[in-house]
């Protein structure tokens with residue numbers, strides 16, 4: 001599987017590189033997205049072994065290396081003359097980067113770094129492509145000068161001979177084993193023993209080690225985390241794509257499959273006529289649209305911040321970090337749970353490999369873990385919200401994506417309930433700010449009682465993650481509201497199209513309202529009648545969107561090869577394709593399976609003989 005994936009990945013890279021040169025000569029950002037794009041996912045359903053090379057290795061060389069280092073390594077990597085990965089996670093550590101054990105000791109006598117993974121737990125473990133594909137990596141290690149720790153640093157390390165692909169002396173490298181999906185990626189392990197690299201193999205755009213061993217600190221240590229921010233932004237787009245693919249499959253299947261009359265004596269309807277089926281499928285279509293728009297916004301912010309960082313302006317890093325965390329978590333959680341809901345909405349056939357929903361789930365699910373485990377990133381955002389709440393208390397302005405927190409903090413109570421979109425959005429934001437305030441009270445009480453900040457974060461963890469989740473909901477719903485209601489190009493939309501978009505906004509806001517009703521009722525008084533009115537509107541908007549469900553998913557524009565699903569094929573010949581796939585199964589090559597003579601027949605005969613004996 002790994003070699004097939006490499007073959008497909010190389011073919012895709014060549015194809016996409018030519019597209020890139022044709023449509024975006026010299027550009028760099030289109031290519032990585034294309035390489036991770038749904039097109040690649042279809043070509044390599046077991047995962048792209050080059051994705052970390054393209055998304056992290058080449059980018060780290062560009063963003064963390066000096067111009068000279070880019071000339072030496074980055075250009076060859078961008079041109080796929082060398083293939084690398086990003087080797088940060090270890091067998092013993094993934095989240096807690098300050099606990100990484102791999103070390104780089106500077107030898108001023110030879111102006112080299114001596115790299116070691118001192119224990120088994122120090123082995124790099126997980127990097128995509130490391131097992132068999134890559135001959136280089138960015139090796140992330142704790143930097144030591146005269147045995148004094150200086151923090152994390154990145155090193156360009158060649159791990160295999162470029163001609164023979166043999167592991168170099170001092171390198172122990174291999175595949176970590178089968179996973180629940182992405183088995184074409186050959187995630188690998190890497191141990192180094194007294195492995196020497198020249199001083200100039202340490203990426204030194206932001207921090208330097210001079211020939212005499214003097215260390216020049218980075219102006220902002222977090223800029224070394226920047227490669228992860230990029231992938232978090234890409235995950236937001238990637239996982240909204242996976243959800244859109246699954247929503248397309250389940251929608252098409254739901255208008256082909258007929259089951260269970262709604263009225264006695266009536267013919268069996270398409271299952272999408274059942275209200276409960278609409279509630280399983282249509283919100284996922286809308287969620288895919290909502291996250292695709294949010295991910296596009298985030299990507300623009302990433303590009304602007306990356307340019308600023310290149311100019312040594314780090315001012316927007318904190319906001320990008322917070323948004324990249326929140327969107328990576330929200331899209332990976334909601335897409336993973338949404339794809340499973342859509343699989344279940346397809347009944348038994350949803351469980352068939354021919355439906356491809358299991359593979360899409362297996363591609364989407366690890367995004368809840370890689371690039372920062374989701375609850376850890378929620379805690380990150382929770383900590384950032386605590387810092388921002390202190391700013392609010394001090395009357396200072398907040399970053400634009402958190403401005404609503406200041407506005408809500410000035411409200412002494414929630415205004416009269418109207419049930420309008422603005423009211424629903426404000427309710428989610430108001431509940432978020434109420435949660436932030438409560439979390440801050442708990443966190444601050446702990447800090448005041450002499451707990452360390454880290455301990456206070458841990459013991460306030462449940463409230464911090466709740467506040468972070470609601471901040472994510474507020475940001476995403478706010479972005480969707482702006483795009484539908486206040487977009488500058490709204491007048492270019494046909495009234496019919498605008499109506500469909502407004503129905504999607506109605507559904508998204510009501511769905512989020514009901515999902516967080518408990519959190520909202522903690523801070524806002526809403527009567528039973530007002531809640532029942534929202535229930536009616538939910539049922540009504542599902543009915544309104546039902547006729548547009550297929551058109552919206554067709555607009556995602558996934559062709560059959562990308563969906564790779566007998567349930568979601570454009571021509572709707574589901575049963576013929578399911579049967580065609582079944583007949584291709586190896587077990588159907590023979591009428592009598594081999595195991596009959598070898599196992600089943602003797603087993604049945606032995607039981608028959610025993611039964612006869614027991615009668616005698």
Ligand SMILES: CC(C)(COP(=O)(O)OP(=O)(O)OC[C@H]1O[C@@H](n2cnc3c(N)ncnc32)[C@H](O)[C@@H]1OP(=O)(O)O)[C@@H](O)C(=O)NCCC(=O)NCCSC(=O)CCCCCCCCCCCCCCC(=O)O
Nearest residue numbers: 033036037038095096097222225234235238321370371372
């Ligand atoms: C953040 C941590 C959890 C903790 O960091 P620290 O230990 O430093 O402590 P603090 O929490 O105190 O932070 C200190 C300080 O720094 C700020 N900070 C932290 N991180 C960042 C950051 N990234 N940027 C900016 N600032 C940051 C923080 O706010 C504090 O600030 P203050 O001092 O002001 O309070 C850290 O330990 C951490 O990040 N841990 C997680 C480790 C991690 O993420 N590992 C990932 C390893 S690489 C990996 O997993 C690769 C997976 C790749 C798989 C394939 C990818 C394919 C997917 C995309 C493809 C799709 C393509 C497109 C799709 C399409 O187009 O269709």
Ligand SMILES: Cc1cc2nc3c(=O)[nH]c(=O)nc-3n(C[C@H](O)[C@H](O)[C@H](O)COP(=O)(O)OP(=O)(O)OC[C@H]3O[C@@H](n4cnc5c(N)ncnc54)[C@H](O)[C@@H]3O)c2cc1C
Nearest residue numbers: 086088089093094095126127128366369370371372373375
């Ligand atoms: C498919 C896949 C591809 C990957 N590719 C790469 C790659 O290319 N390069 C690379 O370097 N890595 C890669 N990784 C590794 C990935 O980045 C790590 O798995 C991830 O960062 C989580 O770290 P961990 O596995 O050590 O989990 P842990 O951090 O051990 O998490 C285990 C549990 O502990 C909890 N926990 C940990 N810290 C805290 C805390 N401070 N507070 C509260 N709870 C906490 C977590 O929330 C989680 O529930 C990949 C992983 C996967 C699954």
